[in-house]
Amino acid sequence: MALPAPLHGVIPPVCTPLGPRGEIDTASLARLVDHLIDGGVHGLFALGSTSEVAYLTDAQRGTALETVLKAADGRVPVLAGVIDTTTPRVLDHARTAAALGADALVATAPFYTRTHPREIAAHFRHLRTAVDLPLFAYDIPVAVHSKLSPSLVRELAEDGTLAGLKDSSGDEGSLRRLIVELGGRTARHTGPAPGFTVLTGSELTVDAALLAGADGVVPGLGNVDPAAYVRLYDAGRSGDWEQAAAEQERLVGLFSMVDAGPEAEMGRSSSALGAFKAALHLLGVIDGGTTAFPQRPLSEEAAAEVGRRLSAAGLPPVR
Amino acid sequence: MALPAPLHGVIPPVCTPLGPRGEIDTASLARLVDHLIDGGVHGLFALGSTSEVAYLTDAQRGTALETVLKAADGRVPVLAGVIDTTTPRVLDHARTAAALGADALVATAPFYTRTHPREIAAHFRHLRTAVDLPLFAYDIPVAVHSKLSPSLVRELAEDGTLAGLKDSSGDEGSLRRLIVELGGRTARHTGPAPGFTVLTGSELTVDAALLAGADGVVPGLGNVDPAAYVRLYDAGRSGDWEQAAAEQERLVGLFSMVDAGPEAEMGRSSSALGAFKAALHLLGVIDGGTTAFPQRPLSEEAAAEVGRRLSAAGLPPVR
Amino acid sequence: MALPAPLHGVIPPVCTPLGPRGEIDTASLARLVDHLIDGGVHGLFALGSTSEVAYLTDAQRGTALETVLKAADGRVPVLAGVIDTTTPRVLDHARTAAALGADALVATAPFYTRTHPREIAAHFRHLRTAVDLPLFAYDIPVAVHSKLSPSLVRELAEDGTLAGLKDSSGDEGSLRRLIVELGGRTARHTGPAPGFTVLTGSELTVDAALLAGADGVVPGLGNVDPAAYVRLYDAGRSGDWEQAAAEQERLVGLFSMVDAGPEAEMGRSSSALGAFKAALHLLGVIDGGTTAFPQRPLSEEAAAEVGRRLSAAGLPPVR
């Protein structure tokens, strides 16, 4: 389907349910897609960091994307992450995603290597030229260990290389500078890069991002409670910022589930993904909370704590 | 004077005007204090990072603080930075600040050393016990290379060690989590740490911080245009978030003056402080734009660029 | 072929010559293998960072490894890098490498993700169990952004998970601590992990690593002048440390070719790999100095500078 320009709203990074041996649980994944679309989301981001893309083999990535596309069935656009170290490897994923029918691509800067900003620009330009799909830059320094500067993003927005930015840098000041440089919150879409989409990946400050002029959000926690992010988005869209902030506060409280797994015993990524999956399991959306190897699983105690936090947020577990 | 609890509003980190040989220009500093108070600010933060405190000798720190206190003359409360590597050295500054009449102290975590979170907690507790003034924690990882966790701040807020937090971490998600844990944006001051003050040092996202429940802001750019930050604060306070965001956007545009000094030739700190001081000079508030050694001065060309950005923001230079 | 335990000597990380369109130049690669073996090296490390493995597609990785194995033809053992983000993806590469006939595997800690040390241990243990080949840990924080602690490596050495360590951390103090904990420079191979191999990737301090008790070296610059590293190794092996240090000094001088590409215009990785390939081209070993996209190529001027440094080191270009 044609991608709106700008793309707006809530576009969750879809989790990848796994079976006990680490295989993709496609039935659960299809149910998760329904859960999200039923919650009112405006698009889906498959194969993002929250999908555990870094743990999925190429075959599994294909299965996951295919499942999401089939389950979405054109009801909302599907963006596909093409996460790999450098351009030639990303291209392989991009071609697969295009062949499977993704509506847009989402690529990070190169990682593992050390890459100059001019090389990063060339990376995005080459991807855009080689595969005929809208391209989003995924700014995620915690994973790739470099930051896309506002001036670089602006350059690639204005020359048409990028259709949008998914900003998971946590650097809200830089994001604000970018938005202002592109025309500002009310005038950006009549500015030098009119259809350019700005999505924040900072799920705890979505009200702020919308107030600043972002078009939408890619919230990991949106897997668990998509409807709440849609209410938050709608409140912001209608200018009811007090309501938006109240919804955001509730979601910040819910987000504390990521602390259920003890920091001394597992990585932060493991505890956050484990909590989201435990919650989806407890809510009856997916069949099990397995995370990909070598992430440590949540203990039963930690999963029970996730359940208590769901209940506290008005989302009582069904099992 | 007694410090309001919570302290709220705009509390700029006061720049320190210097003469051509690096000496403190007390006449200019007094005029700057008037400029800020005339702009409507609610307090002053002397000897913060923006004051170039790291470049001031102990004698100069005394002169600067004394000048600010005398010029403020009780019209607004004055917080004093007590920036040094560890507790014993910070204590020396704290005692001086108390003797000079500061209304509160602002201390960072230890730096130069590597310090465990339990040691950081002991640091703040000892400072609070040893000097009888309200104590603010100054979270500034870019300078001290460690981050105060929300749980640590919460512990020190609830036990009365800290009167407040000045958050210059840029980590808006963590700040949001802290605010929610302390009761949330509307209920925080009836929560477990009722008078605890939350100030953001992120001058580009003040509307967002206020919407999230922060009590105020400590904006370096507030030296140049204090009235605009006051308008922004008032708009937020009254719930007019569209107006707050519009004011913020204008200030983001003005902030671009920090790019006037070329990155290849000077540190970011030098170019930002140089731009603020050049602006204050051009606006007739202070007599010269000298920054402390060994920071490189702005070129004439860069200073002229600062002037153009002032004009573009409706603040025409008077010289 | 069976891998010696410990593996010792000079095991260069083989560069991957590329044609003008980025395709692998297998004829040049085979000549490079001969150049290295003629230089007296004791093994080859294919698909290491210096091979530009992060830029090679899976198909290209297969071609490169196959070419190296075929050209080596059993004359020296061939270690194969299996570089990818996490265990499931690394396993795919490991199975391919085993099928192609590699003599050992070299794997990093997970990257892109944030991974707990217990998860990193599980990662290596699973790889060792799943593929029946000796496994080397590749400690390269500059690429994966975490450091393998000496205690973790020791644990995995003593329980037989790891056959060896390739240490590119640059942390010589930690390496020394590991060696001492495993029995020390003279007694290590009768200690708790008798055949455990310690290889340094720090090509500028090989004499020091050998003196400390390392078994060998994996020098990127060894592509250009393998015989010199063999002389250095032999000098150390025979206890002639003055001679070893003199050889090392000459190689430090030669290494300065990596500065030929200007830092302001290209990444450090690009300038180093570009210099090594330019040197191999000028020496007549490979047909062209192309580096993988999106790395910027060396300018003609920079390549000429590489040639001058070759001449200065007694390796006159042949073209």
Place this chain on the structure above:
Amino acid sequence: MALPAPLHGVIPPVCTPLGPRGEIDTASLARLVDHLIDGGVHGLFALGSTSEVAYLTDAQRGTALETVLKAADGRVPVLAGVIDTTTPRVLDHARTAAALGADALVATAPFYTRTHPREIAAHFRHLRTAVDLPLFAYDIPVAVHSKLSPSLVRELAEDGTLAGLKDSSGDEGSLRRLIVELGGRTARHTGPAPGFTVLTGSELTVDAALLAGADGVVPGLGNVDPAAYVRLYDAGRSGDWEQAAAEQERLVGLFSMVDAGPEAEMGRSSSALGAFKAALHLLGVIDGGTTAFPQRPLSEEAAAEVGRRLSAAGLPPVR
């Protein structure tokens, strides 16, 4: 006393014994100086990081330096650390050190601030001009969060700004490049900066640094066992590298005392300094093992472990 050029040998960073209330124990400090000089050291570095300089007030710094100078009584040269955030503050310390009779100054790059390399160069040049004492650059990125590049050090060595470098960067490859650029291990003192002193602060790889051409070492552990570092130095000086490596190995084993304090409960700095002081106490050199606030003290159990490691290294506790 006139400083040799180059300065060579073992120059320990003198610990600062403290009484139970954190006051400087000058009697213990004088005994420590005797312990070091009796051990054969070639100089003393007062007010280095190991002295807990970052925890000492200005008054205490004066007391510590005065005590060291008086106790040394001209038997060996005394270098004085002048550790503070920027040039103006460092200058205050430098003038005090000069007045007290220090033989040389040791200054880091600015910290807390972000400082451009050209500003760092100006910092050292101004210090050298303003105070007439030989000046050493102290490269310690773990504390100041920037690294002095070999090219910057070389520039300041060749123009006479710096008398030497104390390299605590742990980057042995860069140190090697610097030494080679200055003429190499055997020819450096007839090169472009003939008397320039290179000291390593990497106490676990001293044999390697000497082999590479360093003039000496500044070992924290040298407080505990100065004679062993002198033996190590002498072995290297006489070209007996096997003996040097054997001494180094023994010292690496002894160094493991820094792990006696559990990482989960205290900072690394606290556990290392606590171990050195506990060792000096157990050896009867100083009266107590107190470390400066807010560092956590070693537990009795940890101190007992330090004692066991002393015994294992042939240094039986006397209490």
